[in-house]
Amino acid sequence: MDTRTKKILIVDDDSRNIFALTAVLKAKKYNCVAASSAQQGFDMMANDSDIAVVLMDMMMPDMDGYQAMAKMKADETLKNIPVIAVTAQAMLGDRERCLNAGATGYISKPVNVDDLIVLLKKYI
Template identity: 70%
Template sequence: MPQKVILIIDDDNRNIFALKAVLKAKGYECLSAISAKDGFSIIEERADISVVLMDMMMPEMDGYQAMATMKKSLKMQNIPVLAVTAQAMVGDKERCLSAGAAGYVSKPINVDELLEQIEEVTK
């Protein structure tokens, strides 16, 4: 079975480092970008991205804007996005899902929940 490729878009390198460590240990290939724009460049170069883990709170372009941009792009519109956010307020999950996220994980990340969602959206 080919390895699933996960693109992590997060403006905090510590989050990227922690997620990569966990996901690589589970057998995923991980790519990362510290901005949505950098993430889009990676998607342009790689046709094999299975899922994007998108931090919702980033400078320049936040996760909501990034998902809106992806939905308009033929190359990116079918890549599932899991919203990753420290904002776990009432309504945040619904807001992420209605913005186009395929799933939602709040920080600090529950690894089992994250892995379940990755498997779910990449079936």
């Protein structure tokens, strides 16, 4: 996959997190788009076939990351898009909970950029 055409979708209800992740990833030459809710993320995925991976905040109002991943896994057109769980929850068992819910990777906040890049290179 070409990093110039394939996109990373950042789904997070906190604009500061979106800003920080986008700035760091764009500096590394990744193409990013962002959604401030899971539903907005679904709308973007439905209209953009270049989304290669989703960075999903797990704690959002309305629909959290767990619910969003379940909805993606039930959708034929979205089920193969890898999701990396991005969460402030870093307690024992949280990583396993995210992976069991369908995430292909897990990263805790504050995000270690080097760890995130290692995960992204698997999908882009």
